[in-house]
Amino acid sequence: MSDAVAQETVELAPLQQIIDEYKGQRGVLIQVLQRAQETYGYLPPEVLKAISEGLGVPLSQVYGVVTFYAQFYLTRRGKHVIRTCDGTACHVRGAAKVIDAIQKELGIKAGETTPDYQFTFEVVYCLGSCGLSPVAVVDDQVVGRLVPEKMLQIIRDLREA
Ligand code: FES
Structure with a gap:
């Protein structure tokens, strides 16, 4: 950017x-x-x-x-974009808890961007990596087998970077 x-x-x-x-x-x-x-x-x-x-x-x-086209954005996005999957495979393996943890940590809901434009958070429905569920894509990197603690650590590392 x-x-x-x-x-x-x-x-x-x-x-x-x-x-x-x-x-x-x-x-x-x-x-x-x-x-x-x-x-x-x-x-x-x-x-x-x-x-x-x-x-x-x-x-x-x-x-x-x-x-x-969904690839285009009319509003300003965060420096980091977190897309968390809540498709069926991810949902049954605990995606909701990961999503909840992200929303609490960032203070925003899915589809929103933090006021400091550091993070945009989105929920998607299947990232094509169901075998790794629950899955997220953080700045174009796939992160699998998520638990809330793992995601919170990723967010904190990004904040400090
Ligand atoms: S349902 Fe989450 S990656 Fe397919």
């Missing part, structure tokens, strides 16, 4: 570079949105407006794509 996100205002210069790379090409909207999200961590309104203007694509179409 770039420094642009740490400040309240969004620095559009990195985005302009991305737009310049793709300008004049057709069918590049999704690629530009992906690159922009990699840069900013999410897609704030000013970024979407600049993409619309830069690529000559109507803003309504840009929003249409962003809201259609």
